[in-house]
Amino acid sequence: xxxxxxxxxxxxxxxxxxxxxxxxxxxxxxxxxxxxxxxxxxxxxxxxxxxxxxxxxxxxxxxxxxxxxxxxxxxxxxxxxxxxxxxxxxxxxxxxxxxxxxxxxxxxxxxxxxxxxxxxxxxxxxxxxxxxxxxxxxxxxxxxxxxxxxxxxxxxxxxxxxxxxxxxxxxxxxxxxxxxxxxxxxxxxxxxxxxxxxxxxxxxxxxxxxxxxxxxxxxxxxxxxxxxxxxxxxxxxxxxxxxxxxxxxxxxxxxxxxxxxxxxxxxxxxxxxxxxxxxxxxxxxxxxxxxxxxxxxxxxxxxxxxxxxxxxxxxxxxxxxxxxxxxxxxxxxxx
Amino acid sequence: xxxxxxxxxxxxxxxxxxxxxxxxxxxxxxxxxxxxxxxxxxxxxxxxxxxxxxxxxxxxxxxxxxxxxxxxxxxxxxxxxxxxxxxxxxxxxxxxxxxxxxxxxxxxxxxxxxxxxxxxxxxxxxxxxxxxxxxxxxxxxxxxxxxxxxxxxxxxxxxxxxxxxxxxxxxxxxxxxxxxxxxxxxxxxxxxxxxxxxxxxxxxxxxxxxxxxxxxxxxxxxxxxxxxxxxxxxxxxxxxxxxxxxxxxxxxxxxxxxxxxxxxxxxxxxxxxxxxxxxxxxxxxxxxxxxxxxxxxxxxxxxxxxxxxxxxxxxxxxxxxxxxxxxxxxxxxxxxxxxxxxxxxxxxxxxxxxxxxxxxxxxxxxxxxxxxxxxxxxxxxxxxxxxxxxxxxxxxxxxxxxxxxxxxxxxxxxxxxxxxxxxxxxxxx
Numbered sequence: 001x002x003x004x005x006x007x008x009x010x011x012x013x014x015x016x017x018x019x020x021x022x023x024x025x026x027x028x029x030x031x032x033x034x035x036x037x038x039x040x041x042x043x044x045x046x047x048x049x050x051x052x053x054x055x056x057x058x059x060x061x062x063x064x065x066x067x068x069x070x071x072x073x074x075x076x077x078x079x080x081x082x083x084x085x086x087x088x089x090x091x092x093x094x095x096x097x098x099x100x101x102x103x104x105x106x107x108x109x110x111x112x113x114x115x116x117x118x119x120x121x122x123x124x125x126x127x128x129x130x131x132x133x134x135x136x137x138x139x140x141x142x143x144x145x146x147x148x149x150x151x152x153x154x155x156x157x158x159x160x161x162x163x164x165x166x167x168x169x170x171x172x173x174x175x176x177x178x179x180x181x182x183x184x185x186x187x188x189x190x191x192x193x194x195x196x197x198x199x200x201x202x203x204x205x206x207x208x209x210x211x212x213x214x215x216x217x218x219x220x221x222x223x224x225x226x227x228x229x230x231x232x233x234x235x236x237x238x239x240x241x242x243x244x245x246x247x248x249x250x251x252x253x254x255x256x257x258x259x260x261x262x263x264x265x266x267x268x269x270x271x272x273x274x275x276x277x278x279x280x281x282x283x284x285x286x287x288x289x290x291x292x293x294x295x296x297x298x299x300x301x302x303x304x305x306x307x308x309x310x311x312x313x314x315x316x317x318x319x320x321x322x323x324x325x326x327x328x329x330x331x332x333x334x335x
Numbered sequence: 336x337x338x339x340x341x342x343x344x345x346x347x348x349x350x351x352x353x354x355x356x357x358x359x360x361x362x363x364x365x366x367x368x369x370x371x372x373x374x375x376x377x378x379x380x381x382x383x384x385x386x387x388x389x390x391x392x393x394x395x396x397x398x399x400x401x402x403x404x405x406x407x408x409x410x411x412x413x414x415x416x417x418x419x420x421x422x423x424x425x426x427x428x429x430x431x432x433x434x435x436x437x438x439x440x441x442x443x444x445x446x447x448x449x450x451x452x453x454x455x456x457x458x459x460x461x462x463x464x465x466x467x468x469x470x471x472x473x474x475x476x477x478x479x480x481x482x483x484x485x486x487x488x489x490x491x492x493x494x495x496x497x498x499x500x501x502x503x504x505x506x507x508x509x510x511x512x513x514x515x516x517x518x519x520x521x522x523x524x525x526x527x528x529x530x531x532x533x534x535x536x537x538x539x540x541x542x543x544x545x546x547x548x549x550x551x552x553x554x555x556x557x558x559x560x561x562x563x564x565x566x567x568x569x570x571x572x573x574x575x576x577x578x579x580x581x582x583x584x585x586x587x588x589x590x591x592x593x594x595x596x597x598x599x600x601x602x603x604x605x606x607x608x609x610x611x612x613x614x615x616x617x618x619x620x621x622x623x624x625x626x627x628x629x630x631x632x633x634x635x636x637x638x639x640x641x642x643x644x645x646x647x648x649x650x651x652x653x654x655x656x657x658x659x660x661x662x663x664x665x666x667x668x669x670x671x672x673x674x675x676x677x678x679x680x681x682x683x684x685x686x687x688x689x690x691x692x693x694x695x696x697x698x699x700x701x702x703x704x705x706x707x708x709x710x711x712x713x714x715x716x717x718x719x720x721x722x723x724x725x726x727x728x729x730x731x732x733x734x735x736x737x738x739x740x741x742x743x744x745x746x747x748x749x750x751x752x753x754x755x756x757x758x759x760x761x762x763x764x
Contacts, residue, residue, distance in 0.1 A: 075451065081453055081454060082655075084453035084455075171591070192739070281590050283733060300722060300723070301430075
């Protein structure tokens with residue numbers, strides 16, 4: 001079905017043969033009509049989905065973009081509640097919100113930290129996940145027990161994990177500092193110093209994100225035929241050569257997907273930052289999404305400003321995803 | 336099951352009342368505003384309470400039972416919302432028009448904000464407000480916005496110095512410190528002579544205010560619409576705070592979970608003094624150091640070079656303008672803010688009444704904590720009750736955190752706070 005609709009879209013572009021339409025159509029239907037005639041069932045089946053998508057995604061997105069071009073806040077958006085009638089007084093202000101955000105130092109500060117956070121987290125996710133996957137792909141005793149244990153962090157809801165870690169990091173009563181003190185060392189204010197707080201949130205996110213990478217890569221590993229390894233061994237390839245020549249290319253499909261997914265997730269990983277440090281100390285660990293949330297939800301809410309933040313973040317991620325895919329395609333990846 | 340029983344009782348009561356009135360029959364329902372007999376008001380009132388569910392909640396639930404007994408046709412749905420989330424959740428629900436409660440326990444600083452956004456029912460001349468002249472002026476001022484009344488003061492509070500008498504005695508101090516200089520000395524003595532620390536600071540903007548007021552500083556000058564946070568008085572106040580930390584009088588506080596850590600340290604006798612308000616008392620008494628309540632001392636916040644003063648806090652009851660049960664909500668608010676209800680709250684959980692008359696109630700006078708807090712309340716400073724009030728704390732908090740981890744010094748910190756305030760209060764000078 002997907003294939004047929006694809007064709008239909010491709011063919012349904014510019015209507016050709018403007019002159020003598022009626023005559024031509026009787027002899028030979030136009031490409032759009034022909035495609036509709038042949039694939040009408042596909043269109044009929046896709047139509048409800050498209051309608052729902054438009055309602056669920058298209059409408060809020062369009063509304064968000066529209067709001068980002070106004071000066072709407074909680075105070076001027078207009079409403080009637082019981083005896084209180086407040087007229088809508090917000091206005092269209094064009095790109096003012098975007099200019100304000102993109103010219104503020106805080107945006108670029110947060111962007112730099114968000115990029116560092118994303119790159120470090122995804123690199124560690126992928127690296128550790130791959131290592132664990134390779135280990136668990138071997139034959140060993142209690143393999144399934146290890147797999148279950150390593151998947152556990154993924155099963156813990158993010159907010160529960162955040163609270164547990166926040167407690168572990170507590171400077172006076174936390175478990176980590178408890179061990180440090182037992183060892184005769186001074187406790188560290190893990191979440192109180194910008195540098196250690198950044199390390200701390202990255203550690204939590206890595207702990208949470210590795211299981212997914214591990215499972216995905218393990219699946220990838222198991223799809224690589226074992227005879228490739230046998231053949232390589234016969235040819236006298238070392239373990240490292242086998243890893244580079246068979247494992248990595250074999251994982252390529254899976255890797256590209258999970259790295260892109262991981263990047264988008266980590267870029268928008270709201271709960272860890274928000275619940276572990278509240279963006280503190282100061283606003284040092286605040287990433288773009290948490291900062292946008294704070295802008296939007298403290299005091300009198302700034303709908304237009306937060307919508308503009310949302311659109312900027314969305315655009316950045318779309319550009320990233322498109323660029324990433326294009327690079328892969330240029331390298332001959334069929335994805 | 337525990338929730339079911341009272342509602343079953345309420346239903347039974349309703350049935351009884353209805354059958355008792357059955358004989359009269361046929362009288363048209365009066366418009367809600369002119370209910371002649373308030374006990375005939377009916378409906379379901381959802382109340383968002385923001386107290387601590389374990390230590391304070393039961394007292395309020397007992398009051399609700401009394402209310403339901405007095406108003407048998409009104410059912411109260413009690414919902415406990417954590418105080419740090421209630422503001423946000425109420426704004427979301429009120430704006431969306433669904434899910435907002437009929438009555439909310441609104442912090443004094445939120446009231447004007449909610450009112451300015453049109454979420455609250457104006458209460459002037461309604462049954463919700465009973466004898467307005469009886470309320471203390473500080474808390475009462477927080478219920479007004481634009482000349483109208485939007486809430487009724489429920490409890491009031493302020494900050495005080497809360498201390499462990501045993502530790503102070505061991506350090507050679509019978510009396511609590513009266514000034515910042517004495518505070519520093521007492522704390523250092525505690526640190527030197529006992530195995531506890533002196534003063535636990537709570538890294539929270541609200542807890543900076545006593546230091547600022549003490550030097551004659553403030554955040555805003557409301558009458559002349561000026562931002563005055565970056566004043567020499569406030570610089571001096573911040574220097575005092577830094578000095579308390581660097582001298583060792585106060586151990587370097589945690590920034591994350593600061594409040595909880597300070598409270599735990601006090602409850603376990605690891606620190607001798609903290610700044611906190613009456614809302615913390617029922618929790619403090621659960622600590623092992625204060626099984627004997629007499630060991631807890633409460634004193635006014637130590638004075639700076641100008642005066643001793645702490646901010647007025649507290650909670651109001653406000654009614655959502657979109658409520659379907661406004662007459663019942665009026666009665667509920669009225670009932671919960673009577674002198675008797677306030678006396679019960681004061682007696683059981685030491686929260687301070689907002690009515691002058693409640694302080695002459697023997698139950699209130701019998702509560703030692705209230706007796707200590709009352710004179711402190713008289714010197715408390717009302718904050719600027721403006722819709723933006725809630726936004727003033729985040730910049731101050733970030734600055735305070737910078738002071739604690741040594742990234743900022745007082746003067747640049749206040750300069751940064753001032754810049755942030757200018758972005759919030761655009762038409763102020």
